[in-house]
Amino acid sequence: MTADSAILRALGRRGLELLVLLVSISTLLFFLLRLSGDPAAVLAGEEADAETVALISQRYGFDDPLLIQYLRYLAAMVSLDFGNSLTAQTDALALVMERLGSTLLLALLALVITAAISIPLGAWLGFRPAARSRKWTNALVFILQGIPGYIVGLLLIQLFVVELRWLTSIGNQGPSSWLLPSLTLASFLVPKMVRIVAANTAETMAEDYIRTARATGASDAALLMRHALPNALLGATALIGTQFAFLMSGSLITEVIFAWPGFGALLISSVERLDFPVVQAAVFVIAVLVSVVNAVTDIAFSVIDPRLRTARQSV
Amino acid sequence: MSTQPAFGLFKRRHAGFKKPAMADAMLILGLCMAAILVVLTLVFGLNPPQSANTGSLMTRFKPPALDGYLLGTDQLGRSLAGRVAAGMPWALGVAMVATSISLIVGTAIGLVAASLDGWPRRIIRMVIDTVIAFPSLVIAVTVIALLGRGFWPLALTLGLATWPISARVVFAEAMSIVQRDYVLAADLAGVAWPKIMVFHVLPALRPTLLTMFAFTFADMLIAESALSFLGLGVPLSAPSWGNILSESRESLVVAPWMMLAPAAAIIFSVVALNLIGDGISAISRRNSGRAS
Amino acid sequence: MTGLLEIEELSVGLASNQGAPLLVLDRINLTIRKGEILCLVGESGSGKSMTALSVMGLLPPGVEVISGSIRLNGQELLGLSDTQWRTIRGGAIGMVFQDPMTGLNPVRTIGAQLSETIRRHQGSSKEQALAIAEAVLASLGVPAARERLSVFPHQLSGGLRQRVMIALAIVNRPGLIIADEPTTALDTTIQAQILDLLRDRLAEAGGLMITHDLAVAAEIADRISVIYHGRIIEEGPTQSVLADPRHPYTAGLIEAVPDFGHKGRPLVPIPGQPPPPAALRQFCSFRDRCRFASPACAEMPALSAAGKSRKVACHHALHRGTAG
Secondary structure, rough: OOHHHHHHHHHHHHHHHHHHHHHHHHHHHHHHHOOOOOOOHHHOOOOHHHHHHHHHHHOOOOOOOOHHHHHHHHHHHHHOOOOOOOOOOOOOHHHHHHHHHHHHHHHHOOOHHHHHHHHHHHHHHHHHOOOOOHHHHHHHHHHHHHHHHHHHHHHHHHHHOOOOOOOOOOOOOOOHOOHHHHHHHHHHHHHHHHHHHHHHHHHHHOHHHHHHHHOOOHHHHHHHHHHHHHHHHHHHHHHHHHHHHHHHHHHHHHHHHOOOOOHHHHHHHHHOOHHHHHHHHHHHHHHHHHHHHHHHHHHHHHHHHHHHHHOOOOO | OOOOHHHHHHHHHHHHOOHHHHHHHHHHHHHHHHHHHHHHHHHHHHHOOOOHHHOOOHOOOOOOOOOOEOOOOOOOEEEEEHHHHHHHHHHHHHHHHHHHHHHHHHHHHHHHHOOOHHHHHHHHHHHHHHHOOOHHHHHHHHHHHHHHOOOHHHHHHHHHHHHHHHHHHHHHHHHOOOOOHHHHHOOOOOOOOOHHHHHHHHOOOOHHHHHHHHHHOOOOOOOOHHHHHOOOOOOOOOOOOHHHHHHHHHOOOOOOOHHHHHHHHHHHHHHHHHHHHHHHHHHHHHHHHHOO | OOOOOEEEEEEEEEEEOOOOOOOEEEEEEEEEEEOOEEEEEEOOOOOOOHHHHHHHHHOOOEEEEEEEEEOOEEEEEEOHHHHHHHHHOOOEEEEEEOOOOOOOOOOHHHHHHHHHHHHHHHOHHHHHHHHHHHHHHHHHHOOOHHHHHOOOOOHOOOOHHHHHHHHHOOOOOEEEEEEEEOOOOOOOHHHHHHHHHHHHHHOOEEEEEEOOHHHHHHHHHEEEEEEOEEEEEEEHHHHHHHHHHOOHHHHHHHHHHOOOOOOOOOOOOOOOOOOOOOOOOOOOOOOHHHHOOOOOHHHOOHHHHHOOEEOOOOOOOOOOEEEE
8 A cells, every 4th residue: 555545545535524424414404494494484584574485485496396405405515506695695605715714713823822732731741640740730730621611711801801901802803812712712622632642642651662762771851752752642643633623613602702703603693693505605614624624634644654654564 | 369470460559559549539529529519400400599580780790799699690680699500400401411312322323333344334434433523513503593492402402413422432442342252252152243232242331431421411511501602502581501601791891700600610510520530431441450 | 700790689679558568579689790691580470570670770660679789890770860871771781672563663763763872872973873773783684774774663574673672782882781581572483593693792791681481591591590589599500500400490490391302291380370579578489389398498598509609599409319
């Protein structure tokens, strides 16, 4: 198995998953919309009269047989036609894409902060798990883990915006307003990542090759940096896929709390207003995003891990 | 057992030397905290505090410990302690149901996937992987918006959005348990697979299931409060930790303590559950180290 | 005459929750002279690996030296600081471990792992280190050594990996080489090759070989020390001990080796199991398994001279003719 075929396999698998994901989610949405009553009435809004509802029903083809509607629906999705937003009268997909950038910015910052905190902290905790200093830190981390991410956000606002008045908490107003939202988003991931890095490091430290390295005179620093961390981090990187999903979930709340103009906030407001086309477009984009991230992680992994990279040649 | 090699014995001794106290203490502390919660929930569930809904403009925005209001009052003069207490049955109830659904469905599917082979298993695994990769909150938010608010929609949605997580864990564990000698023996003796799964594999999964229950419960609590915070959970007038927090946002400047009560309740519950989950998993690790 | 390695009255204990530590090694005495190979023979749990680890200062957490002295060329090793240990490990003493499959870092190339120790102890540049690494691998019989430097451990077979482990131990020309069951994890066909390599290297400097296999000891050792339950119970030149064992345990070990030459001869194991580490030792540890046990064995026998360069710790030391 060469590196190229490994990449192709990964792409193929993730592509298939994307397909399944899109079909199943859109089918889910399709039926949910019809379950919750007359879709035309939902789309028309609460104040519309019977005539408007009938018009909408005709326009969107809600009178047609279910199967026809479903096929039409799928065809539209394939051609990336989600229609216009019900509230903003602009193309739904365009609306979502416009806001994608802000969310990705926040996500990127959050990932950087997460790595900056969890890698050193996790490595330190895992290096000598039985030492006394670790015990107290472990206890502290444990308690902090119990604080859900969005509460951290609220606390941060309480402290820095209300009490200290150092920062603002509304929207995207340049770099100074990036700190709190990205810290909040990071706090969704940090507890788990610290545990994982610490556990991986501890596990790696117990391996035989660490003892071999020590027997050749390696110092603690060398052991950690050259031998333990690379192996420990390898395990942690595999989780980036699931963590990304968590990040997306977290950004929904974070963007609402900080009035951040990202597409998480858009999703929430569209859901509240039952702006169906936008919801559909947003879910579609998330699905694609998630699949892309997973595919990239798979490929990166197969490149980084030497055991996967080289074919097994027993000599 | 006195006939073990010295190296192995001290390794186990060392690993168990300071830790038993730790793991047991954690578990006990967590269970005590959880017991407090359960008792309070039952008390408040059966006897909702009146102060949760009554309030007047005269008593609004009182800081904690003033005038006998333990945690202060909110913008409508209602006691925050009362509201948080009233929110308890809801929060814990939804979390309990959602966790149960998630675990039951997840375990069933995980076991089925472990029993099958070839295509059916691959399909199940792909479904699991696909759903796990997708943000569960997005699913929950979208479904609830269309299905409406309320206890059962919320609990069902959360449970069904998260079953793949437990399914994956159960599948992995079951695969390794199936390799054990007594399972192979049962198979050779002609015991049917469903029976093997229920009577041999399931009991061996107990520690894993217990740990998962604790952690999933915590996640469900947080998810429910997040959804209520976003206005998508509990019906709007009823108290729920999430929407108390949401209300507190508007009055942040005037009454910063409003956030305290619900946040404390959530953190307390989550820490309790984490203690239980970690305690169980540490103890089961210790026990499985001793066996054999 | 100062030996290369002198272990004197070394006691190593395991922390226990009953107060007194459990003894893993009980007043061990060992001497290795330059150019000499000593085999420490014992079963699992006898403390043989602990002895090796003590010399390297690599005792696991929870296990500590209680008393005694370990001297390398007269220099006391116990109580050295971390910095001092770093020069000795891999430099003055090299150690070969048992399992080559798990003993090498899977994400670093062979060349990188070798250069790390070469550069640390010999201060070479990158290129020099690689050249030295290539040379040492070639000397251990690794074909295409230059190319092998850039491969990862999982690309090599067990025998080759063990050669890399040996290379790691000897590349800086240490005065003392310790080998802890270096062939146990290998196929029998490879074992002989590795043993040959080891014999030459160990003899160049001075070697301590840990093993449970008498055949290995017979092949390679100048002298044998038999360890049981943390105590040395017999010691002497290899041929002498094997031909004429004085301690019933040693005799039992020799008898237990299957005789492939004679079909139908029943296997003769030593009955019972070795006892776990204990805090107090008053009676002879082997008493419960020994067919010569008597009331005298309620007192722990001391290691005493029993003929030319022989020592044995037994109240019923055997003489030629009484064994078997």
